[in-house]
Amino acid sequence: KAGVTQTPRYLIKTRGQQVTLSCSPISGHRSVSWYQQTPGQGLQFLFEYFSETQRNKGNFPGRFSGRQFSNSRSEMNVSTLELGDSALYLCASKGSGELFFGEGSRLTVL
Amino acid sequence: AQKVTQAQTEISVVEKEDVTLDCVYETRDTTYYLFWYKQPPSGELVFLIRRNSFDEQNEISGRYSWNFQKSTSSFNFTITASQVVDSAVYFCALSEASTNAGKSTFGDGTTLTVKP
Numbered sequence: 001k002a003g004v005t006q007t008p009r010y011l012i013k014t015r016g017q018q019v020t021l022s023c024s025p026i027s028g029h030r031s032v033s034w035y036q037q038t039p040g041q042g043l044q045f046l047f048e049y050f051s052e053t054q055r056n057k058g059n060f061p062g063r064f065s066g067r068q069f070s071n072s073r074s075e076m077n078v079s080t081l082e083l084g085d086s087a088l089y090l091c092a093s094k095g096s097g098e099l100f101f102g103e104g105s106r107l108t109v110l
Numbered sequence: 111a112q113k114v115t116q117a118q119t120e121i122s123v124v125e126k127e128d129v130t131l132d133c134v135y136e137t138r139d140t141t142y143y144l145f146w147y148k149q150p151p152s153g154e155l156v157f158l159i160r161r162n163s164f165d166e167q168n169e170i171s172g173r174y175s176w177n178f179q180k181s182t183s184s185f186n187f188t189i190t191a192s193q194v195v196d197s198a199v200y201f202c203a204l205s206e207a208s209t210n211a212g213k214s215t216f217g218d219g220t221t222l223t224v225k226p
Binding site for chain 1: 143145147152153154155156157160201211212213214215216217218219
């Protein structure tokens with residue numbers, strides 16, 4: 001059974017640009033969550049999608065957005081990038097009660 | 111608001127020693143879930159265990175064991191006879207029953223280093 005796949009794994013952007021990250025959940029999983037991990041703030045919840053609808057949202061500015069497609073694949077977008085957006089962005093799909101994480105997309109903002 | 115505290119930032123042990131990772135949580139919910147995840151250097155978090163708030167039975171899985179005590183709001187994790195491969199960052203997490211694991215609150219993690 002394939003795991004959670006995130007692309008791209010690494011990317012470098014400059015301030016003001018935007019970025020789109022992609023996540024393919026485990027087959028059959030309909031819930032996809034996104035987390036931001038930084039050394040200073042730890043793991044913080046961004047949002048969760050279920051059946052193409054945002055079900056939960058964390059405390060992030062509107063520059064952070066996401067969506068989910070009918071095949072459960074999800075994307076998250078960050079617009080007008082800031083230096084503080086540099087982080088590891090982790091996607092997770094939910095099984096019966098636990099989360100299965102991808103390896104993450106490491107974003108560096110210069 | 112929910113909160114998870116992992117007071118131990120870093121722990122270093124020698125192989126074969128036993129080590130306990132502490133986790134203390136705060137929540138107003140009466141029904142909730144607790145989790146432990148392991149994050150190796152590759153980056154992805156690996157699920158280890160889930161506990162329901164109404165199930166205080168301790169659990170053992172090989173060299174791993176978990177002690178859940180509702181009275182002290184703690185969910186501690188013990189590795190017996192540690193091995194070098196256990197070196198990783200370990201996270202304790204909490205979620206409301208209504209949202210299940212999708213929206214979890216994580217502790218800051220404990221970096222465990224097991225030296226040969």
